[in-house]
Amino acid sequence: MANLNDLKLRIASVKSTQKITSAMKMVAAAKLRRAQEQALASRPYAERMERMLGSLAASAGKQPGASPLLVGTGKDDVHLLIVAAADRGLCGGFNTNIVKEARKKAHELIKAGKTVKFYCIGRKSRDQLRREFGSSIVDTIEDIAKPSLGFDKATTVSDYVLRMFDAGEFDVCTIFYAKFKSVIVQIPSAQQLIPFEAEGDADASGLADGGIYDYEPSDEKILKDLLPRNISIQIFKTMLENAASEHGARMSAMDSATRNAGEMIDRLSIKYNRTRQANITNELIEIISAKEAL
Amino acid sequence: MANQQVEFELVSPEKLLFSKSVDMVVVPGEDGDFGVLPRHAPMISTVRPGVIAIYSGKEISERIFVAGGFAEVTTERCTVLAEIAEPVSELDKATVQQQLQDAKEDFSDAKDDAGRDAARKQIELSEARLTAIG
Numbered sequence: 368m369a370n371l372n373d374l375k376l377r378i379a380s381v382k383s384t385q386k387i388t389s390a391m392k393m394v395a396a397a398k399l400r401r402a403q404e405q406a407l408a409s410r411p412y413a414e415r416m417e418r419m420l421g422s423l424a425a426s427a428g429k430q431p432g433a434s435p436l437l438v439g440t441g442k443d444d445v446h447l448l449i450v451a452a453a454d455r456g457l458c459g460g461f462n463t464n465i466v467k468e469a470r471k472k473a474h475e476l477i478k479a480g481k482t483v484k485f486y487c488i489g490r491k492s493r494d495q496l497r498r499e500f501g502s503s504i505v506d507t508i509e510d511i512a513k514p515s516l517g518f519d520k521a522t523t524v525s526d527y528v529l530r531m532f533d534a535g536e537f538d539v540c541t542i543f544y545a546k547f548k549s550v551i552v553q554i555p556s557a558q559q560l561i562p563f564e565a566e567g568d569a570d571a572s573g574l575a576d577g578g579i580y581d582y583e584p585s586d587e588k589i590l591k592d593l594l595p596r597n598i599s600i601q602i603f604k605t606m607l608e609n610a611a612s613e614h615g616a617r618m619s620a621m622d623s624a625t626r627n628a629g630e631m632i633d634r635l636s637i638k639y640n641r642t643r644q645a646n647i648t649n650e651l652i653e654i655i656s657a658k659e660a661l
Numbered sequence: 662m663a664n665q666q667v668e669f670e671l672v673s674p675e676k677l678l679f680s681k682s683v684d685m686v687v688v689p690g691e692d693g694d695f696g697v698l699p700r701h702a703p704m705i706s707t708v709r710p711g712v713i714a715i716y717s718g719k720e721i722s723e724r725i726f727v728a729g730g731f732a733e734v735t736t737e738r739c740t741v742l743a744e745i746a747e748p749v750s751e752l753d754k755a756t757v758q759q760q761l762q763d764a765k766e767d768f769s770d771a772k773d774d775a776g777r778d779a780a781r782k783q784i785e786l787s788e789a790r791l792t793a794i795g
Contacts (some may be wrong), residue, residue, distance in 0.1 A: 408676035415740050419733050518674040581704035584691050592707050602676055
């Protein structure tokens with residue numbers, strides 16, 4: 368039978384764990400709200416960028432000599448996978464799911480005889496990929512949300528990626544992240560960054576709105592400026608989406624951890640009380656039988 | 662004419678900075694400044710670092726510094742996408758001069774092309790800011 372003192376200590380320790388998880392849940396909820404606001408605030412820019420790009424791609428993309436960022440290098444031998452996860456754990460399956468998705472893709476590509484390179488955003492994605500793909504990780508960026516998730520962080524990533532692309536180090540670039548659907552549901556997804564894939568409705572809305580534009584200085588020149596920026600915007604967008612997903616995942620993970628701790632405390636308390644009662648009964652029996660023996 | 666104003670929007674990646682109906686806005690385009698009035702021909706232009714002037718009536722009501730970007734003009738709307746935008750009234754001459762000084766030092770300290778490029782961009786930005794303050 369468990370010792371009374373042990374049980375008491377056990378209950379106290381589960382209680383303090385519960386305090387921590389419920390505090391983490393609260394913090395995650397506050398951060399989630401901020402991340403959602405930020406994601407919402409960044410939407411107008413991305414939308415307008417997409418509209419412009421859609422109409423530009425429609426007019427300039429067909430010409431020969433269009434930017435390789437738009438039409439690709441003509442090969443798809445080397446793939447760069449950007450894996451965006453979090454810096455910290457304790458957020459359920461969030462990191463694992465993203466990495467799993469990336470790993471699946473990497474295996475498919477390797478099977479098809481392609482070369483795969485990784486660029487990791489967040490400490491956890493690097494930690495999980497290091498064992499299997501250690502030598503193909505080109506770089507890692509950490510602490511992207513410190514002190515705040517700014518556009519400059521996305522620019523750092525995109526600058527690096529574009530430098531690699533210009534140096535011909537890869538042909539296709541895909542980013543893996545978790546799409547924020549709701550607090551409970553985050554969908555690990557992949558999005559192709561290079562060459563640019565116009566989303567179905569992007570060019571349609573571009574054409575509907577005002578029809579044909581004049582370009583100044585010229586469509587190719589604007590496109591050459593716009594495409595690299597679009598990469599940073601897309602990366603920024605995925606980072607914001609990811610931040611919201613991370614906090615959402617952590618919130619629900621911590622919520623169930625708190626609930627589990629509560630159940631555990633209940634169970635332990637019952638056990639504690641039963642043990643205490645059994646001890647008292649035992650003592651009483653001893654006293655009574657001692658009295659009868661006299 | 663019912664609507665003699667242009668919808669002007671200034672957007673940065675982080676948020677929508679400015680959205681208002683104005684009488685006219687002058688945008689520093691790559692090939693020179695252009696003014697946008699209602700029923701302007703649709704166009705897309707790159708924007709060089711400089712000052713966007715917003716007019717109400719014949720007066721400039723607001724001046725905003727942008728560090729390059731893109732402008733999309735339709736018949737009723739003018740949208741500027743800028744990564745850095747700050748009102749000219751909030752720029753401080755001493756700070757900008759200090760930045761310029763720092764950037765110049767970075768330029769001479771830079772060891773590779775990438776570093777020099779980054780520093781050169783900083784120098785151009787600071788100089789554009791100085792011109793904006795005038």
